[in-house]
Amino acid sequence: MIAVYAFATPNSVRVPIVLEELGLAYELKPVNVRNGEQKLPDYLAINPNGKVPLLVDSDGPEGKPLTISESGAILVYLAEKTGKLLPRDGAGRARVFEQMFFHLTGIGPAFGQLGFFKHQASEPMPLAIARFQTESERVLTVLEGLLGQRRFAAGNEFTIADIVHFGWLWRRDFAGIDFDGRPNIARWYGEIDGRPAVKRAIAKVIALVPAA
Numbered sequence: 001m002i003a004v005y006a007f008a009t010p011n012s013v014r015v016p017i018v019l020e021e022l023g024l025a026y027e028l029k030p031v032n033v034r035n036g037e038q039k040l041p042d043y044l045a046i047n048p049n050g051k052v053p054l055l056v057d058s059d060g061p062e063g064k065p066l067t068i069s070e071s072g073a074i075l076v077y078l079a080e081k082t083g084k085l086l087p088r089d090g091a092g093r094a095r096v097f098e099q100m101f102f103h104l105t106g107i108g109p110a111f112g113q114l115g116f117f118k119h120q121a122s123e124p125m126p127l128a129i130a131r132f133q134t135e136s137e138r139v140l141t142v143l144e145g146l147l148g149q150r151r152f153a154a155g156n157e158f159t160i161a162d163i164v165h166f167g168w169l170w171r172r173d174f175a176g177i178d179f180d181g182r183p184n185i186a187r188w189y190g191e192i193d194g195r196p197a198v199k200r201a202i203a204k205v206i207a208l209v210p211a212a
C-alpha cells in the first residue's frame with residue numbers, strides 16, 4: 001500500500017496526479033502546512049526535512065518499505081516502479097529530466113519567491129518582487145517557446161515532466177501569473193487539466209483543506 005502525506009500545494013498535487021494516472025491504489029494523509037503540522041515531532045520523525053509531499057510505499061524495491069520525499073524524486077520512483085510516464089532510455093528520457101530540472105530549479109522557485117514577496121513578506125519589498133516577476137516571466141517565455149514545438153513538455157508523449165510543470169501552474173494565482181499572451185501554455189494546460197486522472201487528483205487534494 002502507498003501512503004501520501006500531502007496538502008493542497010503545488011508540490012503535493014503532483015503525487016496524486018501520477019498515482020491516478022498510473023492506476024495505483026493509495027491513501028492520502030493530510031498534513032496541514034497552514035497550521036505548521038509539517039513541523040510537528042511525529043511528522044519530522046518520518047520526514048526530517050519537514051515538508052510535503054512524502055510517499056511511503058510498503059512494497060518498495062525488493063519488497064521492502066520505502067519512504068521518499070521531494071516530489072520530483074517521488075515521480076521518478078513511481079514512473080520507474082511501473083515502467084510508465086518515463087522513457088526507459090535515450091533522448092526522450094533525457095528530455096524528461098531536462099524539463100523536470102528546469103521546473104524544479106527555475107519555474108517553481110521563481111513562482112514561490114514571487115508569491116512570498118507579494119503576499120507573505122513582513123514588509124513591502126518592491127525590488128524582490130520586480131526581480132522574481134522578471135524571472136517568472138522569463139521562464140514562462142522559455143516554456144511557451146518549447147510548447148510551440150511540442151505537444152507536451154518533453155516531446156509528443158505525456159510524461160512526469162508535464163506533471164511537474166502542472167503543479168505550480170495550477171497554483172499560479174499565488175504568484176499572480178496568468179497565461180495572457182501565451183497560447184501554447186494555455187493549450188497545454190487545458191489539455192492536462194482536462195485529463196480525468198488529473199481531475200480526480202485535484203478533487204482529492206482540495207478535499208484535504210478543512211472547511212472554513
